[in-house]
Amino acid sequence: MAGRRDGIRRTPAAAGDPTWAHELLEHLRPAGRDVRRVVDWLAGTVRAEVSLQDAAGTLVAGTRLPLDPALVADLGSGRVASAAWDGDGCHQRLVRIGHPAQACVLAVSRTAPFDRDASDVVTHTAQVIELLLTAHGTTAAGLRLRRATADLRLAILQLLMVEDTVAARRVAAGLWPGLLDADTACVYVVESAPDRRERLVVECLDTTREEALVVRCPAMDGHVIVVSPRESTASDLRSLVGRHPDTFLGGSVWQSLARTATAYGQAVSALAVARFRADRTAVYAERTHPERLMDPAALRGWSARVLRPLDALAHHTRAELLATARLGLEFTAVNTAKILGVSRNTVRARMERVESMLGVDFDDVTARAVVHLALHTQINLLDGQAGTDPGTHSPGLAGLLAGEAVEAWARELLGRLDRDTRNVRRTLRAWIAVGCNAERAAQVLGVHAQTVREHMRSAEPVLERQLLASGTDLYEVVLAHLAAGDLEQPVLAGE
Template identity: 65%
Template sequence: MAGQEDGAVTAGGRESRRTTWAEELLGQLRPAGRDVGKVVAWLAEAVHGTACLLDGGGALLAGRPLPPAEELVADVVSGRFASAALEDERRHLRVVRVGGQHSPPAGVLAVSRAAPFDREAADVLSHTAGVVELLLRARESGEAGRRLQEATSALRLAVLQLLMVEDTVSARRVSAGPWPGLLDTDTAHVYVLETHREERERLTADCLDATGGQALVVRCPAVDGHVIVVAPAETTGPALRSLVGGRPRTFLGGSARHSLARTATAYGQAVSALALARFRPDGTAVYAERTHPERLMDPGALRAWSDRLLRPLDALPHHTRAELVATVRLGLEFTAVSAARILGVSRNTVRARMERLERLLGTDLSPLTVRAAVHLALNTQAGLHDETAATPAPRDRAVRLGDLLSGPALRTWAHELLGRLTADTRDLRGTLRAWIAAGGNAERAARLLGVHAQTVREHVRGVEPVLERRLLDTGSDLYEVVLAHLVVGDLEPPALDGPV
């Protein structure tokens, strides 16, 4: 009886130990675990030895390196043996293949210990190999999924970049395979969502879910916290607005509907609306169609002046001219770095093309008044406004920029716009005029005004909600305000009337 009881106790102890290590091993598969390195470390402790995980070439993946046993590892990796053992006076070594015999090995698990391997140690090693295989396969699957996700994201960005330079044919061709029918429409809205950069990945995934494949969702290459959505469907707007509510530090700006060839313009509108959204209780804003200064100019005169100013570009080959114009338009809307990221080229390329335009036009794009005038000409010639594009431009009509800015309707608009600033006692209008004259440089404007540069920045920032335009970021909003100053005579118009 005593012997039977002792045997029962011994068997019970073994079963208890087996249950304990099995539970610990299974615990490595819980979401909080799933770390191959920790599993290998646990194995070494469980068998009272040293353990390591090697890849198919024998390179160390996890654990502590063991004394060389290349032939043993090679036999297991090749599939000649599922496992192998080596014993000498100093150690007992076991090598186990991780993975099925008829599939490429995920790795090799090797354990060395001073004592011989008993049944329990062998079981621990065998079962651990199975757990390690699951973790390695899961890692491979996850990495493959991430690679696919990154490739898809890069493809979306490529489509957006093609739309930004008005190459809608190529954009449709590239998107037709992965997203059939997405760009079959001729028009779309553009939305820009802003969040903290640490939250952008989650916001991007939520945008993809919310739009259900009916929109082009792109992580903005220029601003870390922005997500750009090109949305042909009208239902996309409400779906995106639902993502903003209840999400802290998240805002949404949307454009008016534009043709796909005007995606860059729509993007600029969305960014402008985003600036207003930051002041809205619900964190959203859609670009409001307002009176733009070019619509108050004589259409024929505007077209004639634009064509005359840009006539030096006509000597360029068609492709070169189109590439130059598309780059400069984005370069005027954004910084060179941002434009380069949007286009997928280097910032030196953007700057080189901007400098080439300067040489062709015989001007310097540094002054904001020059940038505003060139921006006006490029947008006019691109046919951004149907009524302007449809108006024939008599080439022999010698129109000067000053003539365009002298119309009564335009003067009324400019006085009303800048007149909004008179109610503020801080002389916002004077600061704004000096800041524009200084090329948007707060330090130079501060020296002209005899104040601190931070005061200039605060005043300009205070102007933005009053005029409902973003000014500290270059772009269409800023150029409209510059034109208003030219119209009322607060600034001298640049000498930009094209070749005689």
């Protein structure tokens, strides 16, 4: 047995570039970088049995060979770089292969002695395997780092969604100093085909120069969420969308970081409008919202009464239920769970607890709309203002919706549908009354369920609101029906 301590011998290719050298180089091409294929090629080229194992003895490629454990240990530890063993009609060459994680041992065993050509093939193949293992280790480490960074971005977004801005800033400060130092930000949702999302994420990071929080949406496979406190982000993302035909952009208005969930809902709503725009982009319009037409003090008093049953809970429990309810009324339980990073059973349990405490049935879309109004009021109208004593007299929901301004808004909004000769307005009213179920609405109207769906889709651009997905847009349309007297008002325990 002979050992060598000078590392892998770096011999130049033989004159005339022998065929084996060309074949070996082919394994370095991007399409052929597979260590197992290289080991199999070596076995066939030198007519030998070949094994590649790590320092622990685990077979990485090839076939397992009977090797001297002490010799393998010396190679693995780096005491020797290569070794040769001959005996009993068997000739072996062992080479240590360096690797960022742990060293490996390449063993080649054949019945014929190793001539110069066979030795050169083994030496150069060891060099190629070392390169491939190093590249694979670097790629794997980079992938793990990218995944960890993506998970961290998602965690920050989830903290913002539940209004924990202090923790979100603390987490972000380590990797992205100053990213969340601003008090306000915009949320954007960029949409593409799901199979293009990974490229889209990279482009969003490059376009925003990593000065924004870029997150793969945990709920929608084709969506990328961007939270940015910088005004330049809007134009940057518009230019990105302009370069890709099947990409759309929806953006929110400026919101405080505590209202990230509200801003996200606005961005999703704007995205629905962007699909009808020539430039495929839209920013949430500060259109007339019904709550803005109501007396603020009366609305705050009513909201406080509706949500009063939750006031008896511990602060953190109440905040947890309110955050879940806000998202749960905008999205499905599955998507809400993905956004919050909890199980869907947890979301359902929290929503059921809110239902029970408020005395409502969330299967009733009108009840969902009214509770959504109370929650929306709480976060938008109570910021920076003194709370209203729940016991203070204020009109109920009927009084709030009976205002002249609210009724005028409802008539104008729903009146847009009167120009459609198919009586889309009647279909919409029936669809809402049966819980937004197309099949049940079809039975009530005596039409096909597909007709109901087509009417709903045609009503969306007219009303400039997304109807087929639960959320703020739908709830505003429901409130318009309540204000117009087209639907019965739900009964709430706090009322």
